[in-house]
Amino acid sequence: MKFNSISQMLILITVLLSAALLVIIAARTYTYFRHTTEKLILGQQFATITSLAQNIDQSITTAHNALISDAKVLLSKAMDTPKNAQIWLSDRVGITSIFTYGLFLFTPDGKIFAEKPDVGRQGLDLSFREYYKKTVSTETADLSTLYSASFSLIMERCNSPAMLGKAQPSRSFSLFRQVI
Secondary structure, X not given: OOOOOHHHHHHHHHHHHHHHHHHHHHHHHHHHHHHHHHHHHHHHHHHHHHHHHHHHHHHHHHHHHHHHHHHXXXXXXXXXXXXXXXXXHHOOHHHHOOOOOOEEEEOOOOEEEEEEOOOOOOOOEOOOOHHHHHHHHHOOOXXXXXXXXXXXXXXXXXXXXXXXXXXXXXXXXXXXXXXX
8 A cells, every 4th residue: 555645643642542442442442341241240159059068967957956855855765666757756746857768767777667758768778888887886966978878768859969968976876867
């Protein structure tokens, strides 16, 4: 391109510099807003996850306290026969809203003595479960890590094989609850 005058050359340089400056400003603006938006999203996600974690902690604490209070009122008379134990478990109406997928009483050797809901597994040996071993050895409440459910009733009701065990010792029996 041939320029006839200096004014044409100055106009072209001014236009090109202005265009370059606008591109740089647009790129910086985009980068700034992208960074700010990412930071805002990360902050919101952190707040949401923190809230969920606090809710889970609160639910586990509530379940833990309910389990301890039920273990304290477990009467030896209720443990005379599996039928009495089943009646005692059926009377635990308030706690079933917390532990919706299972409520068990174990014998000292780790066999199911009674369960709610009753699906006829009395005598099933679950002493191999880590939560049971830990509860018996330490004589304190234990919250297990996730494990795979070993029975179909739970699988049908919750669509997930992952279970979380919570055990609390009570005299010579262990009161056990399963929660999702």
